[in-house]
Amino acid sequence: MINANKRSRFLLYAGLFVMAVWALLPYYWIIRTSVLNNFASIDPSTGYLPISDLTLEPYFQIWNSFAMTTYFKNSIIVALSATLISLFFSIPGAYAFARLDFPGRKFLFYTAVFTIMFPWIVITIPVYNIFYTLGLINSLVGIIIALSIFVLPQTIWLLQGFFRQGIPPNIEEAALIDGHSEIGAFVRIVLPLSLPAVGAAALFSFLTAWNNFLWVFVLTSDKSVRTATVAIHYILGSDAFRQWNLLMAAAVLLVLPPVIFYALSQRFVGEGLAG
CATH class of the missing domain: 1.10.3720.10 (MetI-like)
Structure with a gap:
């Protein structure tokens, strides 16, 4: 019974985590794109965490x-x-x-x-x-x-x-x-x-x-x-x-x-x- 409860709780938290990531991904993508230069923002090879391309120039x-x-x-x-x-x-x-x-x-x-x-x-x-x-x-x-x-x-x-x-x-x-x-x-x-x-x-x-x-x-x-x-x-x-x-x-x-x-x-x- 204890193992079953732990398994159910794990599945619940895992499902909530997946839903949270799915819901927050568009917002992350907006912020990520806003701190890239114009070329990096449309380049398909730009990664999910493009540290080297980050810039605040778009905001200015x-x-x-x-x-x-x-x-x-x-x-x-x-x-x-x-x-x-x-x-x-x-x-x-x-x-x-x-x-x-x-x-x-x-x-x-x-x-x-x-x-x-x-x-x-x-x-x-x-x-x-x-x-x-x-x-x-x-x-x-x-x-x-x-x-x-x-x-x-x-x-x-x-x-x-x-x-x-x-x-x-x-x-x-x-x-x-x-x-x-x-x-x-x-x-x-x-x-x-x-x-x-x-x-x-x-x-x-x-x-x-x-x-x-x-x-x-x-x-x-x-x-x-x-x-x-x-x-x-x-x-x-x-x-x-x-x-x-x-x-x-x-x-x-x-x-x-x-x-x-x-x-x-x-x-x-x-x-x-x-x-």
Whole structure:
């Protein structure tokens, strides 16, 4: 029996190892290609660990040749602003849906949830016409407003579930008995207890805003207000960009900020998803 258990555990770990290698191999290949020169990146004889051909030149080249500083600055401004705005409105909104009883509560909540499932591509033309009428085309303000609107239902849905199931109502009742007002109980008691869920919602909002391509592509034509996601699309479409090492370096640079953001908020995200 002991040998059978050891054999089963060994097979389990071996299978998990093979699956992990299979899943991580594309990411390794992206990083490997991004630190090779152009010839080595397309040479079939280049090995899996080409130590002699490693170089950071593709990163410097992609950063200096295509105004990536401007694009990444726009991406950070847009993603952080959309995240903060969505949290500012979704926290009280989700709390109201979870705790308060008012006419049309279920209708409004399910309407917000429905917008998450609705394909964005269907409403691109109406959205463009509205933003054009308001003079918000080719501006960071317009992009931030658009992304905040479409991120908001997602954060409301996530936080509403946490407020409803993760925080017992008797905690607020105890705060009210101690002399706090409803707003005071929310700010001093409920909100600090909700930080893990807020962290998880912030991460999802940031990732959605950072990776968004459609709305930035539709609402911008000026290079000065493009984000990195859309800028890389135009760079790849240019005749001058046919180097795989630069392509992979651009992909690594685009993924790096969300990875850093996740690393900083990992503790809150784990607790929030568990809650």
